[in-house]
Amino acid sequence: MSNGTTSETPKAAKASVALVTGAAQGLGFAIASRLLAAGFKVALTGRELEGVEAAAAALDPDGENTLALKLDVTVRQDFVTALAAVEARLGTLTAVVNNAAVTRMTPVLEITEAEFNEVVTTNLTSVLTSCQVLGKHMADRGYGRIVNLASLAGQNGGTATGAHYAASKGGIITLTKIFAKEFGPCGVTVNAIAPGPTDSPLVRGMSEEKTQQVLANIPVRQFGSPDFLGDLVVLLTSPEAAFATGATWDVNGGLYMR
Numbered sequence: 001m002s003n004g005t006t007s008e009t010p011k012a013a014k015a016s017v018a019l020v021t022g023a024a025q026g027l028g029f030a031i032a033s034r035l036l037a038a039g040f041k042v043a044l045t046g047r048e049l050e051g052v053e054a055a056a057a058a059l060d061p062d063g064e065n066t067l068a069l070k071l072d073v074t075v076r077q078d079f080v081t082a083l084a085a086v087e088a089r090l091g092t093l094t095a096v097v098n099n100a101a102v103t104r105m106t107p108v109l110e111i112t113e114a115e116f117n118e119v120v121t122t123n124l125t126s127v128l129t130s131c132q133v134l135g136k137h138m139a140d141r142g143y144g145r146i147v148n149l150a151s152l153a154g155q156n157g158g159t160a161t162g163a164h165y166a167a168s169k170g171g172i173i174t175l176t177k178i179f180a181k182e183f184g185p186c187g188v189t190v191n192a193i194a195p196g197p198t199d200s201p202l203v204r205g206m207s208e209e210k211t212q213q214v215l216a217n218i219p220v221r222q223f224g225s226p227d228f229l230g231d232l233v234v235l236l237t238s239p240e241a242a243f244a245t246g247a248t249w250d251v252n253g254g255l256y257m258r
């Protein structure tokens with residue numbers, strides 16, 4: 001059984017197949033793009049097939065190194081089905097990026113139980129399911145890399161986002177530690193990335209006034225780069241990252257220091 005040590009590196013590197021959730025746009029798309037550039041075969045998955053098919057075609061017109069799959073992260077069976085499709089068409093799964101999420105801005109006293117549960121189910125329960133299905137599969141094989149997209153909101157309680165979103169992201173940081181302990185002995189590392197405001201459709205959708213307000217509060221006076229986050233995912237999913245696990249990697253322009 002491989003334990004992700006250097007002696008296994010060439011084999012693991014050759015077999016690099018990654019699955020990214022919510023990959024049709026935004027950070028998921030950028031992460032898929034950087035993984036592909038780094039030599040991974042990449043399954044781009046999303047709630048609707050059309051979006052990820054277009055994303056995969058844009059990144060890999062020949063379709064040799066990508067696979068587009070419908071995977072609604074709130075549906076356990078979708079993970080099971082996706083795993084089988086990935087292994088049949090791309091090879092042994094070695095990396096999973098749990099990126100899919102929804103954001104709501106509702107003030108905390110107005111959040112209904114139904115809305116709270118919807119956000120937590122999409123953002124947090126999905127990470128539990130993914131680790132149980134895909135993580136366990138990689139652990140049984142003896143090698144794997146999992147990266148969960150948390151958020152600065154999960155560390156500071158959030159500013160522009162809702163309480164349900166922030167709570168779900170805080171939960172991801174904790175689940176990351178729990179699965180890192182669970183899978184550590186099996187060669188599977190589990191890390192979280194906690195971005196601050198990053199250049200993405202969401203951030204670009206803000207008014208000019210709001211954009212300037214947000215920038216004025218970021219010590220480095222710029223938004224984060226999706227490609228840099230993609231490169232961080234590449235680093236954390238490399239065989240050499242065997243000793244980095246259970247950590248939350250802050251990429252927030254200095255908004256939150258600890």
Ligand SMILES: NC(=O)c1ccc[n+]([C@@H]2O[C@H](COP(=O)([O-])OP(=O)(O)OC[C@H]3O[C@@H](n4cnc5c(N)ncnc54)[C@H](O)[C@@H]3O)[C@@H](O)[C@H]2O)c1
Pocket residue numbers: 021022023024025026027028045046047071072073074098099100101102122149150151152194195196197198199200201202203
């Ligand atoms: N953009 C930022 O500034 C920022 C900051 C901190 C954390 N993040 C995190 O990074 C990740 C990506 O953010 P983004 O800005 O690209 O967001 P986005 O809204 O552009 O992308 C999220 C993706 O998740 C997908 N998705 C939503 N529900 C789904 C479901 N049930 N099943 C499958 N896919 C589903 C959406 O369709 C979309 O493609 C999220 O986890 C987000 O919380 C983003």
